[in-house]
Amino acid sequence: MQLFLWECRRVAKSVVYWLYAAALVLFLWGQDALPVNEGLSAFVPPQPGDELNTLVPSGDEARIMPEAAAALRAAWQEDRFVTYPPPLCIYRSVRPSDAQHAALGEVLDALCAPDGTLRPGVTWEAFTAGMEKADRILGGGSDWAPAGLEQKYGLVPATYADLVAEYEACMAHDRYTGAFARLFCDYAVIALALFGALPAVALFRQDVGAGRGGAAAIWVRRVPGAALVGARCAALLALEFLPVLVMDIGLTAYYAGLYGWRSIAPGAFFGYSALWLLPTLALEIAGGAALTLATGTAAGAALWPALGWLCAASGAGGLSNGSTYANLLTPRHNAVGGYLVFRRGLARLLAGRAAALALAGVLLAAAVWALRCRRRGVAVWRSGI
Numbered sequence: 001m002q003l004f005l006w007e008c009r010r011v012a013k014s015v016v017y018w019l020y021a022a023a024l025v026l027f028l029w030g031q032d033a034l035p036v037n038e039g040l041s042a043f044v045p046p047q048p049g050d051e052l053n054t055l056v057p058s059g060d061e062a063r064i065m066p067e068a069a070a071a072l073r074a075a076w077q078e079d080r081f082v083t084y085p086p087p088l089c090i091y092r093s094v095r096p097s098d099a100q101h102a103a104l105g106e107v108l109d110a111l112c113a114p115d116g117t118l119r120p121g122v123t124w125e126a127f128t129a130g131m132e133k134a135d136r137i138l139g140g141g142s143d144w145a146p147a148g149l150e151q152k153y154g155l156v157p158a159t160y161a162d163l164v165a166e167y168e169a170c171m172a173h174d175r176y177t178g179a180f181a182r183l184f185c186d187y188a189v190i191a192l193a194l195f196g197a198l199p200a201v202a203l204f205r206q207d208v209g210a211g212r213g214g215a216a217a218i219w220v221r222r223v224p225g226a227a228l229v230g231a232r233c234a235a236l237l238a239l240e241f242l243p244v245l246v247m248d249i250g251l252t253a254y255y256a257g258l259y260g261w262r263s264i265a266p267g268a269f270f271g272y273s274a275l276w277l278l279p280t281l282a283l284e285i286a287g288g289a290a291l292t293l294a295t296g297t298a299a300g301a302a303l304w305p306a307l308g309w310l311c312a313a314s315g316a317g318g319l320s321n322g323s324t325y326a327n328l329l330t331p332r333h334n335a336v337g338g339y340l341v342f343r344r345g346l347a348r349l350l351a352g353r354a355a356a357l358a359l360a361g362v363l364l365a366a367a368v369w370a371l372r373c374r375r376r377g378v379a380v381w382r383s384g385i
Contacts, residue, residue, distance in 0.1 A: 003227060007235035016202035020195050021243045027191040028184075034247065035254050036180045039336025042170055043179075046163035054158035063154035065127050066118045069111055071153070072134060072144055076104050084141040086326065086355075091313065092139070100137050107134045147348070151323065169339045176259050177252060177268035182333045182342065184251065184269065185276035188244060192277055193308025193329045196284030200236050201300040204292040208374065225371040229289060233364060236285045237278075244273050275349075279356035280329055284308075286363035293370035326352040328359070 011017050028034045058064075075081050079101065081094040096104060107130045113119050128146040135145040143152050170179055248269035255264050284304055291300035311329040324332040325348040333342065342349075 003223065003231040004235055007232045008239060010203065010232075011199060011235050011239045014199060014202060017199045017239065020199050020240065023195050024188075024191045024243055025247070027194075028187055028247070031187045033184050033187040035251055036183050036336065039179070039183065042167075042335075042337030043176065046160065046167055048160055051158040051160050051163050054163065055155040056158045056162050057150050058154045058156040059150055060154050060156075061124045061127075063156070064149055065122065065124070067153040068131060068144060068149055069108070069118050069127075070116065072104070072131075073108055073112065073116055076101070076108060081138050081142060083138050084327075085139045086141055086328075091310070092141070094138055096137070103137050104134055107131075107137075148323065151344075166337065166340050169343075170337050173265075174268070174337070174339050175263060175265040177255050177264045177266070178272070179336045179339070180251070180255060181268045181272040182276075182338070183336050184247075185272050186333050188273070189277055189280050189330050189332075190308070190312045192240075192280050192284060193311060194305045196240060196281050196308075197288030197300050197304035199240060200233070200285045200288035201292050201298050201304075203232065203236070204289050205298050208293060208296045225375065226368045229293075229364065229368045229371055233282075233285050233289055233367075237282055240281055240285070241273075241278065244277060245270070248273055275353060276331065279353040279360070282360040283329065283356045283363070286360040286367065290363040290367040290370060293367050293374065325349040326355075328352060328356050 025034070032038065079095060081096070083092045083094050085092055111119060111122055111127060111130050128149070131144040131149060132146050135142045138144075252264070252266055252269050256266070287304055288300040291303065292298065308329050311327055312332075324330070325345040331349055331352055
């Protein structure tokens with residue numbers, strides 16, 4: 001505990017930390033997320049006719065299969081595919097090799113007649129197996145991954161009952177603040193992906209940077225490497241999450257003033273922030289620490305924001321349908337409302353958040369290993385010596 005508090009004081013004295021906090025607040029304020037005042041139509045009972053411009057998944061296999069097959073054939077003929085391969089789910093333009101192109105053609109031949117229509121009698125099981133094979137050939141993260149077929153294909157106009165069900169679910173479960181909290185986290189996770197690694201890079205760089213004399217805090221052997229790295233990363237996580245908690249408190253009070261304490265879900269901002277934002281922040285901090293200790297450079301100050309930007313940009317095609325929930329750094333939900341979408345995609349979101357935490361653990365272990373190497377005078381990375 002004493003080491004943790006010591007590291008908290010070091011973080012609090014860091015200029016980069018305060019620049020991070022300012023950048024976080026300014027980014028959210030610039031995106032109109034402090035407070036969120038858009039999307040208020042989600043809290044207005046739908047009227048007949050509102051459904052005409054809304055598409056929803058039909059779940060109809062007879063609709064999904066021919067649409068998905070036709071889209072695969074069109075991309076195959078063009079010989080270019082767009083994928084978002086895991087774990088980062090970053091946009092990738094894929095031009096298959098000759099062997100891959102031929103393998104995709106075999107998948108299409110097994111499912112489609114020569115005129116391009118779906119073969120009669122193709123079962124859903126056979127179709128999804130073919131789509132899974134196509135997705136695997138493309139490297140994963142394509143529009144033909146079986147898990148996303150129902151969200152991408154076979155869409156139909158919503159019914160008035162669909163809109164009423166969404167509205168009632170939103171009012172019953174979100175209670176205003178849940179809907180606003182998801183959009184707040186949608187913007188906040190981008191800011192954390194862009195800025196979250198910077199305080200960690202700055203703090204560890206102070207200790208391993210050339211010309212610094214090898215600050216005692218990092219080189220002293222009385223503190224085990226795991227304890228030192230763990231305490232410092234824990235301090236960074238706590239203090240970097242602190243501005244989010246302060247904003248959560250302010251936003252909860254703001255919406256309580258608008259709608260009344262009895263009408264809101266008081267814990268929504270805190271719960272969504274912990275689920276949505278902490279794994280990204282942990283991954284950024286661990287990644288910044290590992291790269292700085294391994295190389296002795298500030299390369300993480302460029303690499304991690306670049307990855308964050310790529311992950312955020314890769315979600316531009318579908319931000320309110322759950323399609324980016326598995327993104328390792330920036331799961332998105334760029335809409336007020338959409339509670340039923342959130343519930344359908346919750347398993348994917350949890351899997352993505354768990355993967356981010358697991359990778360953060362791996363990078364934390366790598367940071368400990370790099371520190372131990374440096375203490376023994378072993379060159380972890382030539383440019384860092």
